[in-house]
Amino acid sequence: MRVLLTGSSGWLGRFLAPRLRAAGHVVTGLDVAPGTDTDVIGSVGDRAHIDRLFAQHRFDAVIHSGALHKPDIVRYPRQAFIDVNVAGTLNLLEAAVTHGAGRFVFTSTTSLMISAAIRDGAGDEAVWIDESLAPLEPRNIYGITKLAAEQMCRLIHSEHRLPVLILRTGRFFPEDDDTHHTLDGENMKANELLHRRLTVEDAADAHLVALERAPDIGFGTFILSAPTPFTRADCAALKTDAAAVIARAFPDAPTLYAARGWSLPAHIDRVYDAGLAERVLGFRCRTGFAEQLAALQGQAPAPVTHDPRYVSPKETR
Template identity: 70%
Template structure:
């Protein structure tokens, strides 16, 4: 298929574009920033640019990964988030319907599921989050606009029978967290693979799978996060003494962490359950926390990327998009 990939210069795009090509797809990369896999430099908020690329490239399917993200809140006004994340998605959906497409994959975020109450983690148990969790009460403009874009996908499936798959991805960025500094770097990412993170490679593979299965599924929303080793019944203990729960599942984890100078989490306040995408799409993640421990045992490279110097290509352009 001739696939339009938005956000092609970003972290996900640089892994996803080669995977799509390896599957035999002809990829047109679309981004506001230049990149190896970007053919068209424009904003998704520009409807004329969208229509032009659909016509000139004969686009047959869309993977919409382009967006303003949570760190962009400090750089752009709320209107920019509406223009890019909402209007941009609407532009693509309308173009896809006009072109007679049968599939549309939308990159969403687990962040929109986190209300201020969940973020505060005031309860006695870890919050167990799956696709049925709610009510959805996003705490910032990023979450609000991504949720609005999800609802546009739902509406276009209902009104036009456009097959849409929404992927609520967990964390896969390579740089340091923009709010958390302890534990630092790779230690934090390793911990997060227990309950809220995945590798960028698995994120890309999930998009490839969603593109293939969309006509069969019709419409679906899926959390995409590395499989958690925990059970719902452990939620209270995770909040009280996460290290003990981890040691029960992985008896040598404390020693392996200590040898590295790392720290296990003492408490975990939320867990993302990605069971539905595994069951309904038959999707298998390549990497989870067990692979981290394997690397610590053998001294091999960690199974995820940590790059404190990474800068989004978007920061190199003057405006959002």
């Protein structure tokens, strides 16, 4: 297929583009910043530019992973988020319909599911988060615009029957968390594989599966995160003594962590359930907490990339 990939210079794009090409697809990478896999420099907010690209390349499919993200809140005004995340998504959807593209994959975020109450850890139990969570009350402009873009996807599918799959990805960024600094970044990422993170490699692989499955499914929204070892029955204990719950599931974890000088989480306030993606989309992340412990056991490199020096290419252009 002829695929337009937005955000091709970004962290996900640099893993996704080579996979698409290896699968036999002809990829045109679009980004505001240059990169190895970027063929065209431009913004999704420029509708005339988008229409010219579609007319020139006659894309069969779109993977829309380009966006302004949560760390960009301190760098860009709210209007920029609306222009890129909302209007840019609409530009691509309408161009896909006008020019006859047959499928659309949208990279969304689990962040839009996290209200201020969930973020602050309110309540006596960890919140079990799956696609049925409602109402959705995003706590910042990033989440608000990604939710609006999702609704745009729903509208265009409803009106034009364009196959659209929405992938709400958990965390896969390589840099340190921009708000939490209580743990070493590598330790924190390892912990998050239990309940809210996936590797960038798994995120890229999921997009390939979604690209293939979109016509059969038609429309769907899927959380992407490493398989959690927890169940709903664990939610109360996770809030009060998460380390004990983890040790029951992974008896070697305390020893392996201690040898590394790491800490297991004392409390977990949310758990992402990626079961729907496995049942309907047919995708399950290959890497989870068990693989992280195996790496510690064998003194091998961690399966999750940690790079505190990573900066988005759009900030260095």
